[in-house]
Amino acid sequence: MKLKNNVLVTADWLKSHLNEPFVKVVDATYFMPGTPRDALSEWKGKRIPSAEFFDYDTRICDKPSSLPHMLPSADTFSKEVGLLGIRNEDTVIVYDTAGIFSSPRVWWMFKVMGHENVFVLDGGLPAWEHANGEIDTSEPTRVEPTNYQATFDQTRVIDKSQLLEGINNGTVNVIDVRPNERFLGLVPEPREGVRSGHMPNAVNLPFAQLLEAGKFKSAETLKMLIESALSDSKRNVASCGSGVTACILAIAAEYASGDVVTVYDGSWTEWGSDHELPIVSGK
Incomplete structure (x- = not known):
């Protein structure tokens, strides 16, 4: 199944296609x-029917890394996604219970791993419930594993050394989506040992400005918001606190104008922790 749409699906679309064999949620x-909540437990108790839990924080990640939920290898991704019963030809629909928060991260992970047909449910579980979508509260059942094969796409991710080189030679444009007071270094970072401030020449576009009532703003509004932050001549790189909300900008850019924005996976947790890397505080 191939959607002509860009990156989002509505709850009504999912209701119409949920039971099709190539749709995986x-x-x-x-x-x-x-946060005193457990995502896995909440999934077990309440989910969209047939939805599998995608644990990118403790399972489908680079476990040896000291940084939170870093991208796994293509081999690890292939194995873990296969265990979720997903095939390369499937249309994957990703959602979260906040509306739009962590689901773009998983959309981006699939994109990095070469999966073309992956989409985010705009508005997430709240939108699904608002549309009177069915909710499954039964005990989850095991799925049949598949032989999923990931193909790593280097254009969608950047590491610390590549980013530093790009900043030094002026070939990257960093868009930091953290709140403005964190970008300016006016408040302490939430993670211990992480300095306050931002990367040299970075621009600030808080991710919350892209959302309204748990959904993305219209493509036209997003295009106006994002255009001024993107560069036509440099590689656009999204950064945030730990690589989650940067993906909100990445998907919004593709939704609004088809622009591919690279994500700095380590984001400020990595950059702000390395005292050899340059930072700027204030405007």
Whole structure:
């Protein structure tokens, strides 16, 4: 199944296609550290029918890394996605229980791993419930594993050394989607040992400005918001706190104008922790 649409589906679309054999749904819910909620337990108790839980924080990630939920290898991704019963030819629909928060991260992960037909449910579980979509509260059942094969796409991700080189030679344009007070270094970072401020020459576009009532704003509005932050001549790179909300900008850019925005996976958790890397505080 191939959608002519860009990257989002509506709850009504999913209701019409949920039972088709090539449609696979994953719950990408993630809660920030310190939040007294457990995403896996909540999925077990309440989910869109047939949805599998996509744990990118502790399972489908680079486990040896000291940084949170870094991208896994293509081999690890292939194995874990295969265990979710997903095939390369499937149309994957990703949602989260906040509306739009962590689901774009999983959309981006699939894109990095070469999966073309992956989409985010705009508005997530709240939109599904608002549309009177069916909810499954039964005990989850095991699925039949598949032989999924990922193909890593280097254009969608950038690491620390590549980003530093790009900043130094002026070939990257960093868009930091953290709140403005964090970007300016006016408040402490939530993670211990991480400096406050931003990368040299970065621009700030808080991800919350792209959303309204748990959904993306219209493509026209997003295009106006994003255009001034993107560069026509440099590689556009989205960064955030730990690589989650940067993906909201990445998917919004593709939705609004078809622009591919690279994501800095380590984001400010990595950059702000390395005292050898340059930072700027204030405007």
